[in-house]
Amino acid sequence: MKAIRLGLRAAAANARLLWWLLAANLALAACAMAPLMRPLEDSLARHEAAAEMARRFDTSWWLDVTTSRAEAFAAALDAAGFAALLSALLGCFFAGGLLQAYHDTLSDLPMDRFMTSCRRWVARFVFLFALSLPVYWLVHRMVNYHLALALDDLMERVVDERTGLALNLGRALLFLALFDLVTLAADYARVHAIVKADRSMLSSLSAGLRFVLGHPWRAGSQECVAVALQALALALFIPLDALVARAGGTVAGVVLALIAGQSFVLMRLFLRESARAAQVAAYRAFLSDSR
Amino acid sequence: MARALSIPPDAEELKLSDVEVTLLIHPEHRHLADRHFDAVFHALRSFGYWYGRYPYRTLTVVDPAFGARGAGGMEYPTLITAGANYLSPARRWSPEGVTIHEFGHQYWYGMVATNEPEEAFLDEGFNSYSTGCVLEHAYGPNRDSTDLAPGVAWLGVPLLEIPRRPDPTTRQPPSRGATAQLMDAVWLRPFGPSDDLALNAIRDLPFLNYANEAPIDEETGWRRRYLRAPQADELARRSWEYLDTESYGLNSYARTALMLRTLEGILGPDLMLKTMRGYFQKHRFKHPTVTDFMATVDEITGRKMEPFFRQAIFGSGLLDYSVSDLSSEPRAAPRGLFGAAGARRTETDAGAAKPPDDDANRRNKVLLSRRGDFVWPQDVELRYESGAPARRSWDGVYRWLRYDEPGPKLRSARVDPEGRLALDVNHSNNSRARESRPMAGITWWCRLLQWMQHVVYFYSGVS
Numbered sequence: 001m002k003a004i005r006l007g008l009r010a011a012a013a014n015a016r017l018l019w020w021l022l023a024a025n026l027a028l029a030a031c032a033m034a035p036l037m038r039p040l041e042d043s044l045a046r047h048e049a050a051a052e053m054a055r056r057f058d059t060s061w062w063l064d065v066t067t068s069r070a071e072a073f074a075a076a077l078d079a080a081g082f083a084a085l086l087s088a089l090l091g092c093f094f095a096g097g098l099l100q101a102y103h104d105t106l107s108d109l110p111m112d113r114f115m116t117s118c119r120r121w122v123a124r125f126v127f128l129f130a131l132s133l134p135v136y137w138l139v140h141r142m143v144n145y146h147l148a149l150a151l152d153d154l155m156e157r158v159v160d161e162r163t164g165l166a167l168n169l170g171r172a173l174l175f176l177a178l179f180d181l182v183t184l185a186a187d188y189a190r191v192h193a194i195v196k197a198d199r200s201m202l203s204s205l206s207a208g209l210r211f212v213l214g215h216p217w218r219a220g221s222q223e224c225v226a227v228a229l230q231a232l233a234l235a236l237f238i239p240l241d242a243l244v245a246r247a248g249g250t251v252a253g254v255v256l257a258l259i260a261g262q263s264f265v266l267m268r269l270f271l272r273e274s275a276r277a278a279q280v281a282a283y284r285a286f287l288s289d290s291r
Numbered sequence: 292m293a294r295a296l297s298i299p300p301d302a303e304e305l306k307l308s309d310v311e312v313t314l315l316i317h318p319e320h321r322h323l324a325d326r327h328f329d330a331v332f333h334a335l336r337s338f339g340y341w342y343g344r345y346p347y348r349t350l351t352v353v354d355p356a357f358g359a360r361g362a363g364g365m366e367y368p369t370l371i372t373a374g375a376n377y378l379s380p381a382r383r384w385s386p387e388g389v390t391i392h393e394f395g396h397q398y399w400y401g402m403v404a405t406n407e408p409e410e411a412f413l414d415e416g417f418n419s420y421s422t423g424c425v426l427e428h429a430y431g432p433n434r435d436s437t438d439l440a441p442g443v444a445w446l447g448v449p450l451l452e453i454p455r456r457p458d459p460t461t462r463q464p465p466s467r468g469a470t471a472q473l474m475d476a477v478w479l480r481p482f483g484p485s486d487d488l489a490l491n492a493i494r495d496l497p498f499l500n501y502a503n504e505a506p507i508d509e510e511t512g513w514r515r516r517y518l519r520a521p522q523a524d525e526l527a528r529r530s531w532e533y534l535d536t537e538s539y540g541l542n543s544y545a546r547t548a549l550m551l552r553t554l555e556g557i558l559g560p561d562l563m564l565k566t567m568r569g570y571f572q573k574h575r576f577k578h579p580t581v582t583d584f585m586a587t588v589d590e591i592t593g594r595k596m597e598p599f600f601r602q603a604i605f606g607s608g609l610l611d612y613s614v615s616d617l618s619s620e621p622r623a624a625p626r627g628l629f630g631a632a633g634a635r636r637t638e639t640d641a642g643a644a645k646p647p648d649d650d651a652n653r654r655n656k657v658l659l660s661r662r663g664d665f666v667w668p669q670d671v672e673l674r675y676e677s678g679a680p681a682r683r684s685w686d687g688v689y690r691w692l693r694y695d696e697p698g699p700k701l702r703s704a705r706v707d708p709e710g711r712l713a714l715d716v717n718h719s720n721n722s723r724a725r726e727s728r729p730m731a732g733i734t735w736w737c738r739l740l741q742w743m744q745h746v747v748y749f750y751s752g753v754s
Contacts, residue, residue, distance in 0.1 A: 021751075025744055025748060025751070028743075028747045029740055029744040029746075029747050030743075032743050032747075033740050036736060037733070040733070040735050040739075041736070042732070043732060044728070044731040044732035044735070045729045046722075046723045046727060046728075047722065047728075047731070048703050048705065048722040048724050050728040050732075051728060051731065053731060054730065054731035054732075054734040054735070059507050060508075060514070060718055060719075061718075061719050063511060063515055064717045064718055064719040067518045067716070067717075068720075080743060080746065083743065083747055084746055085750070087747040087748075087751040088751060088753050091750070091751035091752060091753065091754065094751075128754065129753075129754060132754065136753075155357070155358055156358045157358055158358045159317070159357060159358060160317070160318075160357060161320070161357040161376070162319050164357045164358075165377060176493070183752065183753060183754060186754035187754055190754060234496065248731075249728065249730050249731045250730055251730055253730070253734060254730055254733055254734055254737055257734065257737050257741075258737060261740075261741045261744070265741075265745070272748075
């Protein structure tokens with residue numbers, strides 16, 4: 001909890017960086033979804049029930065617009081793929097500056113120093129990302145292919161559906177846990193690289209993995225708190241989102257939805273950066289303990 | 292189309308037989324037993340009153356084991372296998388849909404014994420249509436839903452499960468970009484359903500992206516399937532002659548149901564009921580073909596429906612009529628040269644006297660278009676800012692038709708105002724309003740933007 005408290009304070013102290021992250025996030029998402037603005041606008045603007053359909057999802061209309069404008073939607077989905085890849089690379093870029101900020105100081109890091117750190121670490125962190133990709137793939141193949149096939153055979157002998165449901169849910173959760181484990185190990189590899197100024201990503205990855213596996217309680221509990229905070233933010237936002245949706249179809253409604261949506265993304269970014277800063281604090285505490 | 296076939300008023304005078312229904316159900320599905328029974332009783336009653344009495348004394352419904360789901364959804368005389376999920380939300384037509392459908396096969400294939408391999412649509416399609424009618428009559432037209440309740444969203448339709456209309460013959464989806472392929476290859480797929488429900492949930496935040504309260508009526512369900520490849524095949528093919536399994540399925544089930552729903556729209560619910568009843572009564576315990584069905588329709592309705600069947604059953608053209616343009620402007624002042632030689636004068640925009648802005652001087656222009664090859668007469672409704680709507684008829688033959696007439700200020704126009712033509716592939720272009728409301732579409736774009744922001748957020752955290 002101490003690390004989380006330190007993390008929250010560090011993320012708050014570097015609030016300016018969060019706005020940069022939000023701007024990058026919004027720009028990427030808007031570029032990816034841009035091909036869909038015109039088809040959606042054209043499809044509803046002259047619809048007799050446009051006002052009502054802005055507030056209430058009409059499955060039949062959605063079917064019409066997605067099939068009659070299939071090419072635009074296909075283009076947008078491809079753009080979404082590109083945006084996802086770009087966001088992963090941008091994540092590698094910003095990580096260096098952010099971690100350096102959390103490591104160096106708990107106060108606001110000057111922008112030029114932030115950008116210098118981003119540039120210094122980006123190539124190494126992209127390399128680290130490339131190293132982790134096969135591990136993600138391996139986890140996917142093991143759980144979603146081999147384990148799924150094995151479970152399929154097993155399912156034929158399962159009579160009670162509740163057992164089957166539990167097995168399927170267990171597999172989904174196992175995948176999620178392993179996926180998170182890989183991410184966590186890579187996160188601590190980045191932290192190790194910054195804190196120890198280790199330029200080798202192979203040794204950083206090894207150190208990150210060792211830390212996560214060697215101190216599962218410390219790393220795991222911190223991750224659980226981070227996930228719980230994200231869930232809490234989501235739980236608070238859902239009713240607000242439903243409320244804002246009622247004003248759909250008007251300029252005020254769109255503005256409200258945008259403000260509410262951006263506030264939520266900003267909150268998520270803040271919580272994630274807090275978790276990242278907490279990782280730095282926890283790793284530093286681990287190093288000082290082991291001295 | 293918000294409608295449901297009703298039990299004929301004199302139907303209560305008809306006497307249905309007692310039927311002993313046996314349900315063989317697994318212990319963990321015991322809580323669904325009443326839903327199975329209700330579904331069977333609704334089906335017995337509706338099929339009985341609409342088409343004819345169920346003639347057997349027993350009906351056995353088998354709920355297959357979890358590990359034997361492949362045995363579910365099958366029909367045999369007096370015995371059907373259903374299908375149910377332990378988590379069957381009240382607002383979904385499951386297990387009711389399968390139970391009623393399999394019961395329906397007692398009629399369509401059981402008693403009206405059509406040739407399934409050669410004319411699959413005569414039993415699966417007719418039965419899909421009848422199943423839909425029973426479900427709507429018994430449970431209301433909008434019970435099936437993506438209702439957002441804890442856990443239920445998994446079973447619903449996410450807003451962003453965006454369907455893609457593949458090429459009608461190659462069946463290939465629109466080409467995918469290199470990046471999307473790369474992301475798929477390393478399994479960082481940024482969208483689309485997969486087995487990894489938990490991860491998808493964290494990536495997509497379904498509570499924000501699943502459509503809240505989105506009713507899915509039967510017709511929309513059929514259209515979702517039909518629109519995957521509406522031109523891949525003609526409806527009437529032998530099973531092995533369809534392009535592929537998917538085309539067999541969508542033509543035999545969904546498209547046939549839509550064809551019959553369209554026929555119902557054209558004939559009206561009462562005459563449709565009479566026609567289906569007549570077809571069942573005439574051909575039960577026989578082996579009718581599609582020709583027999585068409586002859587029965589002509590005989591009972593007294594109309595020549597060949598133009599409809601030729602296109603709907605033996606063609607693959609799309610039915611798509613739209614209101615392409617609409618305006619309602621004050622008539623411009625006359626401009627040009629007026630008067631005889633000596634008194635000739637020139638009226639220009641600047642000097643012309645503006646005619647009064649009244650109904651007689653207002654020009655209403657409406658452009659209707661036929662976008663597909665399926666030709667069918669259209670009703671057109673013109674709605675004004677004041678006064679009663681006006682109706683027009685269009686034979687629908689030529690590619691377009693323009694109305695240019697004086698009248699009160701036009702508010703909107705609509706083809707097929709009652710939504711009778713369920714086969715229409717794009718309902719949202721059937722109407723057009725004079726006033727533009729761009730914010731409606733932008734609202735949904737903002738929702739997509741929000742989803743994308745969370746996807747971007749997720750991937751920026753992958754290290």
